[in-house]
Amino acid sequence: MKITPSLFDGYAPLRGTWDELFTARGDKRPSFSKAIDAIAARSGAEFAACQALAERALMNQGVTFSVYSDQRGTEKIFPFCLVPRMISAEDWAQLERGLAQRVAALELFLDDLYGDQAIFRDGTVPGDLVLASKSWFPKLRGVRPPGGVRIHIAGIDLVRGPDGVFRVLEDNLRTPSGVSYVLENRIISKRVLPECMDAGRVRPVDVYPSRLADALRSVSPVDPSETTAVVLTPGPYNSAYFEHSFLARTMGLELVQAEDLFVEGDMVYCRTTRGPRRVHVVYRRTDETFLDPRVFRPDSLLGVPGIMGAWAKGNVTLANAPGNGVADDKAVYPFVPDIVRYYLSEEPILEQLPTWVCARDEDRRFVLEHMAELVVKAVDEAGGYGMLMGPQASAAEVEEFRRRVAAEPRKYIAQRRLELSTCPTWVEGKGRVEARRVDLRPYVLNGREGPWVLPGGLTRVALVEGSYVVNSSQGGGSKDTWVLKSEAS
Amino acid sequence: MISRVADQCFWLGRYLERAESSARVLGVTRNLALDAGVNPRHAWLPVIIVSGEEERFLARFGAGAADEGERVQEYLTWDEENPCSIRRSLAAARDNARSIREVVSLEAWEALNALHLWVLSPRARAEWRDDRHSFYRRIRTSAQSLQGIVRGTMLHDDALHFIFLGVMLERAGQTSRILDVHHHAFRSIDAHDVIETALWLSLLRACSGFEPFMKLHRGRVSPDAVARFLVLEPLFPRSVRFSLRAAASRLERIRPPEEPALAGRESYERLRALAAWVGSKQRDFDTAGLHDLLTRVVDETSAIAGVLGRELFGQVPEVATGAQAQ
Numbered sequence: 001m002k003i004t005p006s007l008f009d010g011y012a013p014l015r016g017t018w019d020e021l022f023t024a025r026g027d028k029r030p031s032f033s034k035a036i037d038a039i040a041a042r043s044g045a046e047f048a049a050c051q052a053l054a055e056r057a058l059m060n061q062g063v064t065f066s067v068y069s070d071q072r073g074t075e076k077i078f079p080f081c082l083v084p085r086m087i088s089a090e091d092w093a094q095l096e097r098g099l100a101q102r103v104a105a106l107e108l109f110l111d112d113l114y115g116d117q118a119i120f121r122d123g124t125v126p127g128d129l130v131l132a133s134k135s136w137f138p139k140l141r142g143v144r145p146p147g148g149v150r151i152h153i154a155g156i157d158l159v160r161g162p163d164g165v166f167r168v169l170e171d172n173l174r175t176p177s178g179v180s181y182v183l184e185n186r187i188i189s190k191r192v193l194p195e196c197m198d199a200g201r202v203r204p205v206d207v208y209p210s211r212l213a214d215a216l217r218s219v220s221p222v223d224p225s226e227t228t229a230v231v232l233t234p235g236p237y238n239s240a241y242f243e244h245s246f247l248a249r250t251m252g253l254e255l256v257q258a259e260d261l262f263v264e265g266d267m268v269y270c271r272t273t274r275g276p277r278r279v280h281v282v283y284r285r286t287d288e289t290f291l292d293p294r295v296f297r298p299d300s301l302l303g304v305p306g307i308m309g310a311w312a313k314g315n316v317t318l319a320n321a322p323g324n325g326v327a328d329d330k331a332v333y334p335f336v337p338d339i340v341r342y343y344l345s346e347e348p349i350l351e352q353l354p355t356w357v358c359a360r361d362e363d364r365r366f367v368l369e370h371m372a373e374l375v376v377k378a379v380d381e382a383g384g385y386g387m388l389m390g391p392q393a394s395a396a397e398v399e400e401f402r403r404r405v406a407a408e409p410r411k412y413i414a415q416r417r418l419e420l421s422t423c424p425t426w427v428e429g430k431g432r433v434e435a436r437r438v439d440l441r442p443y444v445l446n447g448r449e450g451p452w453v454l455p456g457g458l459t460r461v462a463l464v465e466g467s468y469v470v471n472s473s474q475g476g477g478s479k480d481t482w483v484l485k486s487e488a489s
Numbered sequence: 490m491i492s493r494v495a496d497q498c499f500w501l502g503r504y505l506e507r508a509e510s511s512a513r514v515l516g517v518t519r520n521l522a523l524d525a526g527v528n529p530r531h532a533w534l535p536v537i538i539v540s541g542e543e544e545r546f547l548a549r550f551g552a553g554a555a556d557e558g559e560r561v562q563e564y565l566t567w568d569e570e571n572p573c574s575i576r577r578s579l580a581a582a583r584d585n586a587r588s589i590r591e592v593v594s595l596e597a598w599e600a601l602n603a604l605h606l607w608v609l610s611p612r613a614r615a616e617w618r619d620d621r622h623s624f625y626r627r628i629r630t631s632a633q634s635l636q637g638i639v640r641g642t643m644l645h646d647d648a649l650h651f652i653f654l655g656v657m658l659e660r661a662g663q664t665s666r667i668l669d670v671h672h673h674a675f676r677s678i679d680a681h682d683v684i685e686t687a688l689w690l691s692l693l694r695a696c697s698g699f700e701p702f703m704k705l706h707r708g709r710v711s712p713d714a715v716a717r718f719l720v721l722e723p724l725f726p727r728s729v730r731f732s733l734r735a736a737a738s739r740l741e742r743i744r745p746p747e748e749p750a751l752a753g754r755e756s757y758e759r760l761r762a763l764a765a766w767v768g769s770k771q772r773d774f775d776t777a778g779l780h781d782l783l784t785r786v787v788d789e790t791s792a793i794a795g796v797l798g799r800e801l802f803g804q805v806p807e808v809a810t811g812a813q814a815q
Contacts, residue, residue, distance in 0.1 A: 059606070060599055236588045245590035255591045260491050260803075271492040271803040273647065273743065274751055 006040040007047050007083075007433060011424055014435045018164045018421040020085050031088035031484065035200030039083065039193065044431050051082050051426050054188045063184050063242060078181055079477030082192060085423045085438055085459040086200070089486035092455065095158070095166060095442065098349035100451040101340060103154050103444045106173060106327050108343040110150045114141050114323060124342045125335045129359055132410055133332065134380050135174075135325025139295070143312045145321045147219025147448060152283075152319035153212070154444040155179075155458075158350075160421035167418075168352040169439065170333060173324040175285050178458040178478075179208060179443050180243035183250070185480040186456070201485040205456040208443070209250035212283075215447030219317050220280045229281035230256045230270065234290070234302045244285050258286070263306030266313045281317040282307075288322040330379035330413050331357060353418060358409040367405060367414040371398050374414040376405065389468065391417055420468055423479065425461055437462045439470050440481065455483040490647045492803030494592055497585040498648050499797070501593075502655025504582035505601075508575050509632035510663040514539060514695045515562055516625035521691040522558050529556045535670040539663075540565055540573045566617070575628060579605050594642040597635060604631045650739045654797075657736035662790045664729050667695055668719050669783040672776070675712070689715045696727050716776050720767065720783075729786055733764035743801075756796045763789050 012026065013019035021032055028036045042050065058077045087095075112119050113130070120127035130136065155176025157169040186205050190197055217224035233244035235257050248255035260271055261279065269276035284291060290300040292308040310316045326332065334355040340348040356363040356374075367374060371390055378386035388401040405412045425436035442457035459479040460470035470476040514536055522532040534555040537546050546554065546564060554560050568574045572581075583605040586593045593601075607613050608628075617624045636656065643649050671692045675685060689710055693699040702710075702718050702725075722728040726735075737760045744753040763786065770782065798804040 060603055061595075236584065241587075242590075245587075249591040253591075254491055254494070255589075256491060257493060260493050273490055273492055273495045273753070273801045 007042050007044060008036070008040045008424060011433055012435070014422050016162055017419045017435070017437075018160050018162050019435060020087075020160075020421055020423040020438065022424070029088075031090075032086045032200070035084075035086060035196055035202075035482065035484070038196035038199040047082070047426065048428075048431060050192045051428075054080060054082050054192050057188060057191070058184070061184075063181075078472050079463060080181075080185060080188065081425045081436075081461055081463070081477055081479050082189070083424050083426055083433060084189060084193075084196075084200075084480045084482045085440070085461075086482045086484060087440075089484050091166070092483045093486075094349065096453045096455075098166075099154075099156055099442055099444050099453050101344065101346065101349050102156065102168070102171070102336065103151055103446055103451045105340040105343050106154075106171065106336070107149070107151050107446065109339045110173075110321075110324060110327050111148075112343075113326060114143060119339070119342055124338050125332075129357070129410070130326065130329075130332055132359075133326045133329040135323070135329055137323045137326075140312075140323045144314075145219075145311070146221040146314045146317045149219045149319075149446055149448070150321035150324055151327075151444075151446050152215055152219070152321075154446065155441045156444065158440045158442065159353075159418055160440075162419050162421075164421075165351055166440070168333075168336070168350050169418075170330065171328040171336070172441075173328040174288065174320060176441070176443070177240045177243055177285075178441055179454070180246040181478050182443070182454070182456055182458050182481065183208060183246070185478060189480045197482075200482055202482040203455040203485055205454060208445075208454050209247060211445055211452060211454075212247070213251040213253065215445045215452070216281045216283055216317070216319055218447035218449065219319075221314055221317060222280050227280045228270075228278060229283065230254050230261075230279055232256055232258070232261070232282050232284040232286055232304075234258075234286050238285075240285065247283070253283075258302050258304050261304045261307070263304060263310050266306070266310045266315050268304070268307060268310050268316045279316065281319065283319045288325070291318075291322060330377055331359065331410065334413070353415045356414040358405050358412040358414065363414075364405065364409050367412070368402055371402055371405075371414075373416070375417045376401050376412055376414045378411055379413060380411065389417065417468070420462075420470075423459070423461065425463065425479075427465075434465070436465075437468055437470065438479065457481045457483075490592075490651075492801060494589050495647065495651045496798070496802035496804070497589045498592065498651035499655040499802070501582050501585040501589075502652040502657075503659040504578045504585065505632050505635060506656045506659040506663070507573065508578040508582065509629050510660070510667075511540065511565055511573065511575050511578065512625045512628035512632070513697065514667065515565055516622065516629070517691050517695040519558065519562065519621060519625075520694075521687065527688065529558060531674060533558050533561045535674045536561060536565065538670045539666045540571075541666075542571055542573055545571070562621075576608055579608055579628075589648075592648045594639070596642045597638045600631070600635050600638050604628075604635070647743050650743045654736055654739040654743070657732045657739065658790050658794060660727060661729050661732035661736065662787055664696055664719055664727055664732065665783040665786045665790075667692065668716060668729075669780060669787070671695075672712075672716060672779055685712075686710055693719075698725060698727060701725050713776050716779055717774050720779075721771055721774060729783075730764070730767050733760070733767055733786075733790075737761050737764045753797070753800045756793055756800050759789065759793050759796065763793070 011022065013022050013024060021029060021036060023029060055077065058080060063077060119125050151173050153176060155172040155178065158166045159169045160166050182205055216229050217227045220227035231244055231248040231253055233241060233255055245255055256270060262269055268279045270279050286302050289296045290302040292305060293300045293303045294305050295308040311318050334357050336352065337348045340346065356367050358364045358367055374390045376388040376390065388397060390398065420437035420439060422435035423438045424433040427434050438459050438461045440457050440459050443454045445452045459481045460476050461479055462468055462470045463477045464475045467475060518532050518536050521527060522529055537543050537555055550560060564571055566575045571577060583601050586598055586601050590598060639649060639652060675688050689712055690699065693702050693715060696719055698719060706714055718725065720729045723730060725731055740757050740760055744751045744757055767786065
């Protein structure tokens with residue numbers, strides 16, 4: 001028997017967690033066997049060289065995000081681990097159906113909220129709780145968006161527990177980001193691990209920009225072939241600016257800033273060197289509260305005065321539609337399974353985490369009593385902020401959260417801490433792979449023809465040993481996500 | 490194209506040309522100060538004046554500082570507070586390119602980004618310390634090859650025309666300023682012929698004009714011939730006349746004269762008139778009137794940039810855009 005050192009020698013999954021590539025006994029999962037072998041053919045030293053090559057490529061290409069805290073606009077690469085996360089064809093088929101179902105139901109929910117609000121009448125979802133959301137905009141009620149779509153792009157965060165079941169952690173229906181890293185990470189994998197991609201039979205992700213452009217044009221107020229669509233960015237100092245320019249570039253659309261647009265007679269125009277040009281679809285990456293100083297924050301310099309009026313008149317499509325935030329509010333999340341049943345008369349395909357809603361007396365009592373065992377989240381914060389990790393927190397921190405929850409119960413929900421699944425991850429300092437926790441954000445596009453799920457997604461990884469936090473602002477990185485083709489295809 | 494994007498293309502071109510020009514002037518002046526036995530003040534003060542930073546520099550470092558070649562080079566290469574320093578010019582060029590990533594070709598962006606990252610790295614400082622000549626040369630050739638990459642990888646549409654409109658207007662202004670300041674300085678010093686010839690040759694080098702000049706003039710250097718060459722030579726790509734004509738022809742492609750309804754009429758007419766006026770000096774060129782001629786070029790190119798801002802870049806008068814404020 002030939003013995004050569006390979007990358008996964010001595011790799012040990014964490015006890016009590018699901019590992020994406022290996023079984024608890026340390027065997028390769030059969031679906032991924034060929035791809036794992038191809039990667040394992042490299043020694044640690046060879047892999048380190050590949051990893052360094054990948055990082056250099058990302059820096060030189062300017063695949064970076066801006067660091068807000070630094071006045072001088074420092075840019076960093078989003079840390080990238082070359083060991084891919086893999087998903088089998090069977091698992092993916094199930095996820096795909098579940099994601100499409102969930103987005104379809106949330107779309108109907110939003111339409112209902114900004115319309116008749118039928119769902120409140122039979123008590124499926126408590127109206128007072130939903131309408132207390134900071135992201136509920138009563139003044140948008142009655143507006144039907146052009147093309148009838150509100151969630152053009154959704155990013156649904158999934159986690160996988162020790163039982164191997166994927167569960168929804170949260171929905172992102174406003175301006176979900178990260179898809180450019182999915183595509184860039186793939187370019188790097190293809191360059192650095194070509195034979196592994198080949199062995200693994202990986203489904204391509206590079207169709208995303210053209211699918212997105214098609215979806216956007218399909219809901220234009222005018223004929224899709226006559227449509228001018230643009231990407232609206234808050235500007236180059238926004239942390240996701242790279243992604244905004246990336247999407248504009250790969251879709252062949254113009255990237256505009258607020259100052260480039262103006263509204264006249266409820267139509268949106270772009271200032272060009274040849275005079276004003278009508279714009280029909282705006283893929284806006286500006287937060288909705290900054291979108292129109294006449295409707296939302298009057299101090300916004302990132303907004304286009306009058307654009308909401310043009311939208312309400314049906315003269316411009318805004319993607320995603322303003323007002324979606326109420327459906328991805330963390331306090332609404334516990335009701336999504338009921339929402340699916342209510343609108344589609346189907347059982348939800350995707351599971352989600354059991355959640356205590358502190359606005360409900362019984363739940364609040366439980367949360368206050370068991371705080372040290374729970375993860376408590378503020379409903380209106382993202383990026384891993386405003387959160388208590390009970391099991392890891394000090395007594396003082398727990399006490400502080402107890403006070404906050406008692407004072408403003410609507411603001412908080414609680415869940416049990418989930419043992420996130422792990423994936424072998426390159427650890428620079430040790431020169432080998434170790435298990436690190438991961439999550440998954442698949443992307444769903446929604447045009448006139450209904451939802452389409454990108455076969456891939458952003459796998460974020462907590463690079464710090466023992467950490468559960470995958471956010472890039474707090475020591476997280478990303479991995480390429482390989483969805484494998486089914487044996488039949 | 491989008492007015493802001495046009496503006497940022499234009500400034501990308503200007504900043505790139507500015508960085509290149511500064512690197513060339515600093516490199517040449519350093520050689521001059523080493524070789525020709527020229528009083529350091531006569532070598533370095535003009536450099537500060539050309540950059541337009543005389544007032545700020547003297548206020549900060551005192552009148553004596555203009556003698557100190559190192560101080561001047563440091564200020565014009567690295568200074569964070571000097572908006573014309575090479576470092577700031579490259580950062581501004583790169584910021585503009587970053588704001589229009591979907592317009593600039595990937596190869597051009599990567600080359601500019603790599604140059605910017607290099608300038609910020611300790612390696613650049615080390616090269617500056619150990620091999621100044623090579624440092625300036627690297628800035629110059631990187632900026633030049635960038636222009637080549639832009640030409641060789643981007644669609645030759647309005648975006649590219651705006652970049653080179655910026656390059657050429659900046660170049661017309663730079664050549665004019667360099668010539669004006671040196672011409673003035675040379676006449677005010679009481680130098681003997683050898684030194685004066687060295688000064689004029691260094692001026693030619695500062696404009697990359699030494700070899701082209703020698704080809705056309707077979708080694709006969711006179712102040713008149715050099716000045717005439719830098720202003721009027723139609724075949725020399727850095728002469729004032731060549732640069733203005735090239736700028737006008739870019740603008741002509743952006744806004745064809747046969748479509749008079751398009752925005753940009755005043756910019757185009759003034760630019761064409763200026764180029765024609767400079768060309769007409771062919772008949773009665775006289776170094777006595779050189780200062781007036783160059784002053785008019787500098788003032789008018791900067792006025793035309795303002796009109797471009799109003800007509801094509803969608804600027805409200807008197808409100809500087811981010812790109813210009815940088």
